[in-house]
Amino acid sequence: MGHGELRGVVALDGPSGTGKSSAARGLAALLGARYLDTGAMYRAAALAVLRAGVDPHDPVAVTGTARRALLVQSTDPANSTTRLDGVDVGAEIRGPEVTLAVSPVSATAGVRELLVAEQRRIIAEAVEQAGGIVVEGRDIGTVVAPDAPLKVYLTADAEARARRRTKQDNDSGRATTVERTLADVTRRDDYDSTRQVSPLRPAADAVELDTTPLDLAGTLDALLAMVEERGLRHERVTG
Numbered sequence: 001m002g003h004g005e006l007r008g009v010v011a012l013d014g015p016s017g018t019g020k021s022s023a024a025r026g027l028a029a030l031l032g033a034r035y036l037d038t039g040a041m042y043r044a045a046a047l048a049v050l051r052a053g054v055d056p057h058d059p060v061a062v063t064g065t066a067r068r069a070l071l072v073q074s075t076d077p078a079n080s081t082t083r084l085d086g087v088d089v090g091a092e093i094r095g096p097e098v099t100l101a102v103s104p105v106s107a108t109a110g111v112r113e114l115l116v117a118e119q120r121r122i123i124a125e126a127v128e129q130a131g132g133i134v135v136e137g138r139d140i141g142t143v144v145a146p147d148a149p150l151k152v153y154l155t156a157d158a159e160a161r162a163r164r165r166t167k168q169d170n171d172s173g174r175a176t177t178v179e180r181t182l183a184d185v186t187r188r189d190d191y192d193s194t195r196q197v198s199p200l201r202p203a204a205d206a207v208e209l210d211t212t213p214l215d216l217a218g219t220l221d222a223l224l225a226m227v228e229e230r231g232l233r234h235e236r237v238t239g
């Protein structure tokens with residue numbers, strides 16, 4: 001039996017490596033919905049900053065660079081692409097230089113203002129065209145889509161997250177170790193949750209889901225049950 005279609009917005013937030021991207025992409029694919037990776041947008045802005053030779057800690061220069069950059073994030077769960085100034089930067093934005101620069105860049109108020117407006121535009125367009133969208137990031141339930149009918153905050157032990165991310169990086173040819181990844185995951189969590197603008201935290205009405213003991217299929221089952229329970233799944237209209 002199929003899973004039907006999603007109506008409305010599902011917001012997935014949480015620290016790095018909790019499985020947001022994999023779960024959001026999988027859920028959107030199962031429910032014929034769109035998928036938005038907001039982290040990729042902040043990463044593309046960080047890449048623009050690095051390419052411009054700008055200091056990622058200089059808010060005025062960073063905001064100016066982000067304004068001039070042409071960022072296009074697709075919402076196809078089967079092919080989620082990120083383009084910067086007309087070129088696909090999907091691989092480059094996962095590299096260590098961008099991963100280091102993205103924390104200060106995403107903590108810049110001017111960048112957030114710009115990207116949140118674009119994310120809201122993309123969400124409205126997706127709901128109009130496809131009926132539903134699964135959006136993942138750090139501030140989706142609190143800032144970008146506070147009216148989303150389902151907000152989920154994913155968590156997992158830091159070590160489990162570091163092991164997952166290390167495997168993912170090594171499988172993609174980016175050699176690393178669990179120790180190095182754990183240090184990076186912890187650094188980004190601290191930065192994201194203590195920054196002044198839109199710090200990482202669950203929305204008051206978010207459902208928390210600890211994915212430590214789950215695999216991706218288990219996470220998807222739990223999310224599908226929540227979608228069903230909220231009445232957000234509708235039968236597919238055919239013919």
Ligand SMILES: Nc1ncnc2c1ncn2[C@@H]1O[C@H](COP(=O)(O)OP(=O)(O)OP(=O)(O)O)[C@@H](O)[C@H]1O
Pocket residue numbers: 014015016017018019020021022023039164165168211212213214215216219
């Ligand atoms: N229970 C689980 N749920 C989802 N993903 C899992 C789970 N267990 C392991 N993984 C794996 O963990 C890795 C990291 O997941 P993913 O990139 O989706 O995390 P994330 O929260 O989006 O991280 P980031 O915020 O840093 O981008 C993936 O390779 C994914 O397949």
Ligand SMILES: Nc1ccn([C@H]2C[C@H](O)[C@@H](COP(=O)(O)O)O2)c(=O)n1
Pocket residue numbers: 016038039040042043102103106107136137138139140188192
């Ligand atoms: N809505 C968002 C999404 C992401 N960020 C920041 C925080 C992360 O360190 C960075 C990269 O995200 P990832 O690709 O690891 O999900 O971008 C944010 O501040 N708000």
